[in-house]
Amino acid sequence: MHFYTYDGSFEGLLTVVFEAYERKEWPTQIGKEGEAPPGIFATHHFVPTQEDKAKRVWKGLGKKLSRAAWENVYKAYLWEQPGFEMLIFQFVRLVFSSPKEGIEENFAETYVQKMAVVGKQMHREKHRMEAFIRFQRTQDGLFVAPISPDFNVLPLVVEHFEKRYADQTWLIYDVRRQYGAYYDLEQVSIVSLEETPLDLRKGQLSPDILTSVEPMYQQLWQAYFDHVNIPERKNKKLHLRHMPKRYWKYLTEKKPRTQAHQPIQNKQVPTGRPRLTS
């Protein structure tokens, strides 16, 4: 039994793969530095990150995989769910042991299928963030959006927002993982606040730092959202499936209303019974 630990970085994990191959000692578990070993009989190896070794593994994978499947290995790292290190290791081992190219399309292989499932989950969460992020404009013109995605997808969405909002400064802050991406009209940098302010965690920035028209646009958006609903077609189940409740906290249109927006009374709806004319 071999228990490998690393510093938690992606390069560190790839170094573990390299070391395991060099020693021909396959891990039974991989964990972050400081994690408890799986049992008293496990041999513990701490592997310090070595960039050149990580690079060799990464390049080797790139040669054997399609671009999408290659990137998916990184996505599995950002997935962060229990056992992700071993999943990556098993998949990498399968790739290196397969003589044929295109092993990532063999969905009859358990690890290929599992990686595909992880890839799908990551893609969905990334897409959700691209949809559900809501910016609030502060007095100094910065557009701020707090998020707390299920998986660590912030690195995956940065490019999308960089292309889209090239002419405004913005900050997307993951309050759960306590780091953010800040764009200053030139480039994106990773930032970390010493302490995440409460209003950022709650999803509503305090009015005194917001620009004066911000509340108005938030209200206009809420009004728009309420008025495009067609009450006759109400389908709460579908609504919840598309927009699970855990995302509501940061959605401007799902926040409490300062003013209720009733449907415009512009219909003369038939009652279903013939009307008597007097």
Added chain:
Amino acid sequence: MHTPILEKLSILADSAKYDVSCSSSGGKRKNEGKGLGNAEGMGICHSYTEDGRCVSLLKILLTNFCIFDCAYCVSRKSNDVKRAAFTVQEVVDLTINFYRRNYIEGLFLSSGIFKNADYTMERLVRVAKKLRLEHKFNGYIHLKTIPGASEELVKEAGLYADRLSVNIELPTEESLKALAPEKNFKEVLTPMGHIKDQLVLVKEEKKLFKSTPSFAPAGQSTQLIVGATAESDRQILTLADGLYQNYQLKRVYYSGYVPVVTDSRLPLISTPPIIRENRLYQADWLVRLYGFGVNELLDEQNPQLDLQIDPKLAWALRNRHVFPLEINTADYEMILRVPGVGIKSAKKIVAARRFSHLTWEHLRQIGVVLKRAKYFITCGGRSLETREWDEQAIRRRIIFGEKGGRASLWGSQLDLFQQAS
């Protein structure tokens, strides 16, 4: 101080919501030179209303003043409703400010017809032009083409919009005559034809000169109202198929009729025909993406889609001589026709079987819905079912589940109650 704009937005969003299109995909507008917005890749639904519909665009009318009196429309001239009109600048400001906060992918602008078609169209174009040229806006713009608008204006609209659409609304000329006396098929189809010609022309020119300005890169679409008039699903889908082929439409949208005005020419219904609408969309997908012909799904004897089961299952049950298919050898085109197998699963099956013989477990992992598919396929020559089920039995088992006869009887009785009430 902003009550007027809030009220305008309320009125003009409320009256635009019956247009169901909300797609924001297919745009190819890149953000170059640090402008605002990007509409490359796929569309994004930024929110969902309580009726479960996607909110992707700021969908509003420029005004709900209208000189027409179409029976099904909330903004018809004779309807006594609050009227409002945005200025060009107001629409531009709303779009930009919503877009910057990541509320929307862009703008879907339509309008009631005031004065005349060209006057209205000219204003719609002005909004799009201002967004593109003055604000360097690269988000998505969908403009409604007003029936009867001049060819020049439609051409200009296509320079700034990603998508153009002309709504047919009613599937036959007779219905149009009865319910929308000021409209006729010709006036609707003419601009559609212009748009198509222009799309073809620009595509050809682009091959020669890369600098040719784009024309509505996300193509054109239309909408048909379902359930306001007596047309059959077969008539509706045949029309849609003709539009896809002859006018190169990207999408035909089906809008279940929501009763909004009382009119003796309209049916009295209490709820919109949501299931029928859904079946039409399913059939539309089968025709566009799965290689089915309309005549395979519907014919003279069966002019309506089955409301209880989806059109693919209905087709498979009527064509049992085609099945079962052996999943390890069947053609991709045929695998696509198996109920419970979507495009993604079909592709995965074809990819994976190059490596190994597929088993039932593999199919399950790939994402095939075996509950449906198992009656129509074999895996390694074997079926998952030990006995032969006839068409009625398969239908019953798929709708009501596979538990004993009592449960399914119960189900069908409940269903009858629902139909009666």
